[in-house]
Amino acid sequence: MEINAVDIKFETEIKDKINQKTKPVGSLGQIEDIALQLASIQSNKAGKLISNITINKPVAIIFAGEHGISEEGISIAPSCVTRQMVQTFLTGNAAINCFCTANNIDLKIVDAGIVEPITKDYPNLINMRLGAGTKNFVNESAMTDEQVELGLSYGEQVVTPIIENGTNLLIFGEMGIGNTSSATAITSRLIFADVDLCVGVGTGITAEQLFKKKSLIEKALKRFSSNAPLTVLKEVGGFEIVEMTGAILAAAKAGVSILVDGFIVSTAALLACRINNNVRDYLIFAHESDEFGHQLLLAHLKAKPLLNLGLRLGEGTGAAIALPLLKSAAAFYNNMASFEDAGVTI
Numbered sequence: 001m002e003i004n005a006v007d008i009k010f011e012t013e014i015k016d017k018i019n020q021k022t023k024p025v026g027s028l029g030q031i032e033d034i035a036l037q038l039a040s041i042q043s044n045k046a047g048k049l050i051s052n053i054t055i056n057k058p059v060a061i062i063f064a065g066e067h068g069i070s071e072e073g074i075s076i077a078p079s080c081v082t083r084q085m086v087q088t089f090l091t092g093n094a095a096i097n098c099f100c101t102a103n104n105i106d107l108k109i110v111d112a113g114i115v116e117p118i119t120k121d122y123p124n125l126i127n128m129r130l131g132a133g134t135k136n137f138v139n140e141s142a143m144t145d146e147q148v149e150l151g152l153s154y155g156e157q158v159v160t161p162i163i164e165n166g167t168n169l170l171i172f173g174e175m176g177i178g179n180t181s182s183a184t185a186i187t188s189r190l191i192f193a194d195v196d197l198c199v200g201v202g203t204g205i206t207a208e209q210l211f212k213k214k215s216l217i218e219k220a221l222k223r224f225s226s227n228a229p230l231t232v233l234k235e236v237g238g239f240e241i242v243e244m245t246g247a248i249l250a251a252a253k254a255g256v257s258i259l260v261d262g263f264i265v266s267t268a269a270l271l272a273c274r275i276n277n278n279v280r281d282y283l284i285f286a287h288e289s290d291e292f293g294h295q296l297l298l299a300h301l302k303a304k305p306l307l308n309l310g311l312r313l314g315e316g317t318g319a320a321i322a323l324p325l326l327k328s329a330a331a332f333y334n335n336m337a338s339f340e341d342a343g344v345t346i
Helices: 008-019 030-046 068-072 080-091 095-102 145-164 179-191 207-221 229-236 239-253 263-275 277-282 292-300 317-335
Strands: 059-065 106-113 125-127 169-175 257-260 283-285
Touching: 008 030, 030 257, 030 277, 030 283, 030 317, 059 080, 059 095, 059 145, 059 239, 068 207, 080 106, 080 169, 095 106, 095 317, 106 145, 106 239, 145 169, 145 229, 145 239, 169 239, 169 263, 169 317, 179 207, 179 229, 179 239, 179 263, 179 292, 207 229, 229 239, 229 263, 239 257, 239 263, 239 277, 257 263, 257 317, 263 277, 263 283, 263 292, 277 283
Parallel strands: 059 106, 059 169, 106 125, 169 257, 257 283
Antiparallel strands: none
């Protein structure tokens, strides 16, 4: 997939516009960084320096899939909760629904491979099933090569019509009991960090479960030696993670900004960057979660997350909460007077 890097040819002019606003240089901190990134992405897509940053029709997409490793009892809930939560998303009663409503974000749910599919029709449900959950990656590959390739394609198929409808900012979220185990295994292998450092309590497991989780992930990583992203996805990935990876690649190819949520989504972002490093230019990291593996991953990608609120829910909630910061960055870039306009001398 051909993905263009964000060219720095407009950077000097964008920085000059930001620095000429009626404020001390750099005094808006990361809000200025976000304005620079958004303006650079949108100027590159337009092929000229844009006068205004736009945030058009933001959409959050939750990818849901079940994990074979959940049968090991290393999560706070059984795998059936994945489907139950998907049902809650569809009926509009979960945390992500609240935050999307509060921030005027459209919400889509993708069944990437929960065990029992939702048979009732919902306008915001997208069926991109790769199977009824992955295999238990402790003892065998989580999925096949064919499922990896199809999953990347499915992710592209999900976002393409949304982007064609005018969306220029995408938020990705996930649901899948056991997916912090996948995220930990992927992160450990791709950034060459010990499982001990990457593993965490997820949404709140016991010390005994944490020890077991660590041991099982270490056992899984001993099965294979490759750090090639597609192989890592095949061996220890999740259906929702592979489809998110494909979606991130497609969004970057289209020149669309991507607001990255927590540990699981950041894992998909890391995979996408390993497939094509130019993806990194389009990623805005919403928050730093309590998972130490996520903190290591963010440091590896040289990311500066916007928020640190102790979040560890997933669903895309951290990204939805962070969206107003992007809107604020656009507002000051577009509307704040320059020293010359305001007649202010310093």
